[in-house]
Amino acid sequence: MTEATAHRATTAPATMRAISQDVLGGPDVLKEVELPRPAPGLSELLIAVRAAGVNPTDWKHRAGGPFLGDPPFVLGWDVSGVVQAVGFGVTLFKPGDEVFGMLPYPHGVGSHAEYVTGPARAFVHKPAGLDHVQAGALPLAALTAYQALVDTADVRPGQRVLIHAAAGGVGHLAVQIAKARGAHVIGTASAAKHDFLRELGADELIDYRTTDFAEAVSDVDVVLDSLDDESRTRSLNVLRPGGLLVSILKPATDQAAKKAAELGIRLETLLVEADHAGMRAVADLAAAGTLRAHIDATFPLAEAAEAHARAQTGRTTGKIVLVVG
Numbered sequence: 001m002t003e004a005t006a007h008r009a010t011t012a013p014a015t016m017r018a019i020s021q022d023v024l025g026g027p028d029v030l031k032e033v034e035l036p037r038p039a040p041g042l043s044e045l046l047i048a049v050r051a052a053g054v055n056p057t058d059w060k061h062r063a064g065g066p067f068l069g070d071p072p073f074v075l076g077w078d079v080s081g082v083v084q085a086v087g088f089g090v091t092l093f094k095p096g097d098e099v100f101g102m103l104p105y106p107h108g109v110g111s112h113a114e115y116v117t118g119p120a121r122a123f124v125h126k127p128a129g130l131d132h133v134q135a136g137a138l139p140l141a142a143l144t145a146y147q148a149l150v151d152t153a154d155v156r157p158g159q160r161v162l163i164h165a166a167a168g169g170v171g172h173l174a175v176q177i178a179k180a181r182g183a184h185v186i187g188t189a190s191a192a193k194h195d196f197l198r199e200l201g202a203d204e205l206i207d208y209r210t211t212d213f214a215e216a217v218s219d220v221d222v223v224l225d226s227l228d229d230e231s232r233t234r235s236l237n238v239l240r241p242g243g244l245l246v247s248i249l250k251p252a253t254d255q256a257a258k259k260a261a262e263l264g265i266r267l268e269t270l271l272v273e274a275d276h277a278g279m280r281a282v283a284d285l286a287a288a289g290t291l292r293a294h295i296d297a298t299f300p301l302a303e304a305a306e307a308h309a310r311a312q313t314g315r316t317t318g319k320i321v322l323v324v325g
Contacts, residue, residue, distance in 0.1 A: 013037060014036065014037055015034050015035065015036055015037055016034070016035055016036075016037045016113055016114035016115045017032055017033075017034060017035075017113065017114050017301060017302075018032070018033055018034075018035045018074045018110075018112065018113030018114065019031070019032060019033075019074060019075065019076075019112040019113065019301060019304040019322075020033045020035070020071070020072050020073065020074050021062060021071045021072060021073070022071055022072050023071060024062070024063060024064060024065050024070070024071065025062070025063065026063065027059075027062070027305040027306070027308040027309045027312070028305060029062065030062065030304050030305040030308065032301070032302050032304075035074070035113070037114075037115050038115060038116065038117045039085070039117070040085050040086060040087035040090075040117050041087050041117065042087050042088050042089055043087055043088070043089045043090060043119060043120055043121075044086075044087040044090070044117045044118060044119055044120060045083050045085070045086055045087070045090065045093060045099070045117065045118060045119075045120050045123060046083070046084045046085040046086075046087075046115060046116075046117050047079055047081040047082065047083055047084065047099065047115065047116055047117070047118070047123075048081050048082045048083075048084050048114065048115055048325060049079060049080070049081040049111055049113060049114060049115060049116055049324040049325065050080055050081045050082065050132035050136065050323070050324055050325050051078075051080045051081070051132040051133045051135065051136030051137075051298075051321050051322065051323050051324060052076045052078045052079055052080070052111040052112055052136050052321065052322045052324060053076075053077075053078035053136050053137045053138070053139070053140060053141070053169075053319050053320070053321050053322075054076075054304075054307050054308065054311050054319075054320040054321065054322060055077065055078065055140050055141060055169060055311075055319075056169070056311070057077070057105075057106075057140070058075045058076065058077075058112075058308070058311075059308045059311055059312050061073075061075060061106075061109075062075060062308060067106035067107070068106060068107070068109065073109060073110075074109065074110045074111075074112055074113050075109055075110075075112050076103075076109060076110060076111030076112035076113070076116075076322070077102050077103045077105055077106075077108070077109055077111060077139070077140050078100075078102060078111060078136050078137065078138070078139045078140050078321075079099075079100060079101055079102070079103060079111045079116060079118065079123070079136065079139065080098075080099070080100040080126060080132045080133075080135035080136035080139075081098070081099065081100075081116075081132070081324075081325075082096065082097070082098055082099075083095050083096060083097045083098075083099055084115065086120070087120075090120045092120055092121070093120060093123070093125075097125060098125065098126040098132075099123040099124065099125055099126055100123065100124065100126045100130075100132075100135035100136065100138065100139060100279075100283075101118070101122045101123035101124060101139055101274070101276075101279050102122060102139035102140050102143055102272070102274050102275075102279070103116065103118045103122060103274065104118070104119065104122060104273075104274040105140070105271070105272050105273065105274060108122070108274065112301065112304055112322060112324075113301075113324075114301070114324055114325060118274075119274065121274075121276040122274040122275075122276065122279070123276075123279065124276065124279040124280050124282075124283045125283070126283070127283055127286055127287035129287060130286050130287070132323075133295060133298060133321050133323060134286070134292065134293055134295070135286075136321050136322075137293035137295060137318070137319035137321050138173070138282060138286065138291070138293050139279065139282070140272060141169040141170045141173050141293070141319065142173045142177075142282045142291065142293075143272050143273075143274075143275055143278050143279065143282065144170050144248055144270065144272040145170050145171075145173045145174035145177050145224070146177055146278050146281060146282060147270060147272060147273065147275065147278060148174070148224050148246040148248065148270050149161070149174060149177050149178055149181065149222070149224065149246075150177065150181065150281070151278070152244070152246050152268055152270060153222045153244050153246060155178055155181040155182075155183050155221075155222055156181065156182065156183075157181065157182030157183070158182065158183070158184065159182075159183050159184065159221040159222060160183070160184045160186065160217075160219060160220045160221050160222075161178045161183040161184065161185050161186065161220070161221065161222045161223075161224070162186045162187075162188075162213070162217060162220045162222070162223045162224070162235070162238060163175055163178065163185060163186070163187045163188070163223075163224045164187075164188050164213075164223070164224065164225050164226055164227050164231060164235070165188065165189070165226050165227060166187025166188060166189045166193075166197050166202060166205070167187075167189040167190075167193040167196060167197055167317050167318070168226065168316075168317075168318075169316075169318060169319050170224075170226055170248065171187065171189075171224075171226065172196075172197070172200060172293075172294055172317070172318050173291060173293065174224050175187060175197060175200045175201060175202050176200055176201065176285075176290065176291045176292070177285070177291065179200070179201035179202075180285060180290050180291070183222075184203050184204075185201060185202045185203050185204070186202070186203065186204040186205070186206065186217055186220070187202045187204070187205050187206070188205075188206045188207075188208045188213050189205060189206075189207070189208070190207060190208070190209055191207040191209070191210070193317055194207070196294070196317060204217070213234075213235075213238065214234045214235070214237050214238055217238050218238055219238075219240050220238045220239050220240065220243060221239070221240060221243050221244070222243065222244050222245075222246070223235045223238065223239060223243070223244070223245040223246070224246050224248070225245060225246070225247045225248070225249070226247075226248050226249060227249075228249070229249075229252075229253055229256065232245065232247050232249070232252065232256055233253070233255065233256045233259060236256065236259050236260055236263055236265055236267075239263070239265050241263065241264040241265070242264055242265070242266075243265050243266070244265070244266045244267075244268065245260065245265060245266070245267050245268070246268050246269075246270055247267070247268070247269045247270070248269075248270050248272075249269070250269070251269045252267050252269060293318060293319050294317055294318030294319065295318060295319055295320075295321060296310075296316040296317050296318045296319060296320050297310055297316070297320050297321075298320070298321045298322070298323050299320070299321075299322055299323070300322070300323055300324075301322050301323070301324045304322060307320050307322055
């Protein structure tokens with residue numbers, strides 16, 4: 001037995017169930033397959049997946065493969081599960097530890113399966129009070145919100161923060177993180193979701209179906225945008241000079257960048273990164289009860305196609321999670 005496999009668990013099977021696809025397309029291209037169980041490499045963990053979130057990036061890659069290219073591939077970046085084995089050099093975890101985290105985005109993908117490997121420092125210990133479904137819903141969306149509002153914007157008490165799509169996967173977690181930072185939170189969402197967002201701490205809510213947010217708010221310090229180019233460009237109008245717009249979509253158009261420069265506004269596009277320190281912060285917030293994912297629906301692994309179909313309706317609140325084991 002080599003050093004790299006010295007801590008490898010012996011109880012895991014040689015194969016595993018996974019959700020894969022051979023072509024790009026709709027939810028129906030997803031199928032359950034049998035694949036070899038991976039082994040942890042240097043500084044990696046082998047995790048028995050218990051739950052894994054489904055994010056917009058999953059169905060976008062299923063349909064168009066923007067970063068992953070052509071299939072076959074196994075989707076999924078969110079992970080909550082139990083360490084089965086550790087590769088050489090890992091000191092933070094042992095087999096049997098319950099952990100959660102985000103696989104390195106975008107090429108570390110693969111959590112929609114019974115087992116997955118990933119860098120040890122992409123994970124943290126799962127708080128005892130957090131079940132696997134909750135933990136599996138958090139990583140990618142919570143890290144996106146945290147890296148936008150804390151690392152990028154450094155949101156401070158009293159600042160006015162506008163969060164678009166506030167009831168969505170990233171949005172409802174961003175509301176909670178901004179409130180934890182002492183911000184005055186304004187959210188856009190359909191009227192039916194306003195009570196839900198008030199319970200999370202939102203201070204002002206705008207029904208985007210009946211009200212033009214650009215006319216309803218002003219003097220905003222930070223905007224978190226996850227909509228479209230038009231929304232992003234119009235959001236510049238509500239920011240104060242010196243304000244910040246963080247987009248989690250594609251890079252800004254030349255028109256938006258020019259307008260931001262003219263207004264004296266900082267415009268950033270964020271691509272979420274695996275982040276041990278960020279995951280520790282997320283875990284601490286979750287353990288304190290300050291951050292909680294709303295679970296819209298759960299599906300067994302074999303029903304991943306149904307999970308994708310629901311996610312793509314655009315009418316979900318919070319997160320959809322695949323329950324694996």
